[in-house]
Amino acid sequence: MDISRPVSRPSSKKLTKSFVDSIPLTESGQAFYRDTEIAGFGLRVGTTSKTYIAEGKANGKTVRMTIGKHGVFTAEQARGEARQILSMIAKGVNPADEKKERRARGATVAQVFDDYLLARKALKPRTIYDYQRFMKTYLADWRNKPIAEISKDMIAKLHIKLGERSEAQANQTMRFMRALFNFAAGQYEDSKGRSLIIENPVKRLSQTRAWYRVERKQTVIKPNQFPDWYKAVESLREDASSKQSALVADYLLFVLFTGLRRQEAAKLTWDNVDLESRFFTIPDTKNHLPLTLPITDFINDVLQKRKSTASAPHYVFEGYGTSGYLIEPRKQMQKIIEASGVSFTIHDLRRTYITIAESLDISAYAIKRLVNHKMNNDVTAGYIITDVERLREPMEKISRCLQNYFQKPL
Secondary structure: OOOOOOEOOOEEOOOOHHHHHHOOOOOOOEEEEEOOOOOOEEEEEOOOOEEEEEEEEEOOEEEEEEEEEEOOEOHHHHHHHHHHHHHHHHOOOOHHHHHHHHHHHOOEHHHHHHHHHHHOOOOOHHHHHHHHHHHHHHOHHHOOOEHHHOOHHHHHHHHHHHHOOOHHHHHHHHHHHHHHHHHHHHHOEOOOOOEOOOOOOOHHHHHOOOOOOOOOOOOOOOHHHHHHHHHHHHHHHHOOOOOOHHHHHHHHHHHHHHOOOHHHHHOOEHHHEEOOOOEEEEOOOOOOOOEEEEOOHHHHHHHHHHHHHOOOOOEOOEOOOOOOEOOOOHHHHHHHHHHHOOOOOHHHHHHHHHHHHHHOOOOHHHHHHHOOOOOOOOOHHHHOOOOHHHHHHHHHHHHHHHHHHHHOOO
16 A cells, blocks of 8 residues: 555445535545445545445455446446446446446457557557558458457458559458458457457458469569660769769669668668678567678779768768658659660569579579578478678678679660
8 A cells, every 4th residue: 555645444324415525535545435225336435536346255255346426426326337337236247347348348449450550669750651551451441340340241252352453552452351360359358358359250251262463573674685774874974963863873773783672771871881891780580580790892992982972970871851861763764774674673683683693593592691581391491601791792692793783785
């Protein structure tokens, strides 16, 4: 008990309006008054308010429920509420658990999503952005619907409807819903501690083989396209229409020669670059495993250029927006596409890097380490330790191959 907030011993008298009105507020702590007519019905008086309560034992556990403040409830209204609460307690039912269950049963898709975000603290900003887009664009009609009321038929119908616009987006939206249902199954329980989500309705899509077959993108820059593409990238350095043109050229080449993901490269900071020892580290990657890679001769030239022109000491590829780093440079990329005739995305550069690495017969373990892919299902991988220096030779090999493609038409 908190000795700085003394609590008086309870006194007993029938709680009526006139009696409750006559009770003074406490100067500190709380005072309790018990009703002589209904055992378990009482009043809690504090320094600022008077509150009706009901108290009893359910399954040997003391349960105290707040009914409401005097003034909001009359003494007779509170007495009626107390009878209902005490009747439940007498039957061994904890009203607090019942109240919690009612809230859980009414949890809407939007509420589940909010709770999901609070629980999943390690989600990447891009993942959160995608989930929010699903909620706003594809699940707007379900936002205020209790998740427990969403059936298998509803899932199947929405999946078909979304598939008419985009099969890939339909699949992704339903994978997101599957994650919400799995979370809700562990988060929301009835008064006896049993999950309110007995079965994930998204299973219907697997059971009926209704998932759309969406082929994974396989687009890469082909060897015969490299000379024109590289020439167009280098021409950005003479483009005076944007202060970021030269930076974008270096950024695209850096992604191509490292195989990094778009934001992993964009968020690289100078304090994670060691030009003297020639390696750099990406501490925050998609799979949450830090990645340290050697700096090849070509990458060293790129970074030295950035270092000599950098106006900010933090991001290697600084941007002018609020993020501080370069956001996907669509305008400059479009100029390269128009000048070279080579259509590409930033992720195509990563795919190109991996494709070239495989064509050079670099070991699968080295490639996985270079592009930071997990090897959870490969027992052998657990016995192989690949340090930064052992990656330098295969990375230089990929670099030389790319430079050869730049320099001679095929």
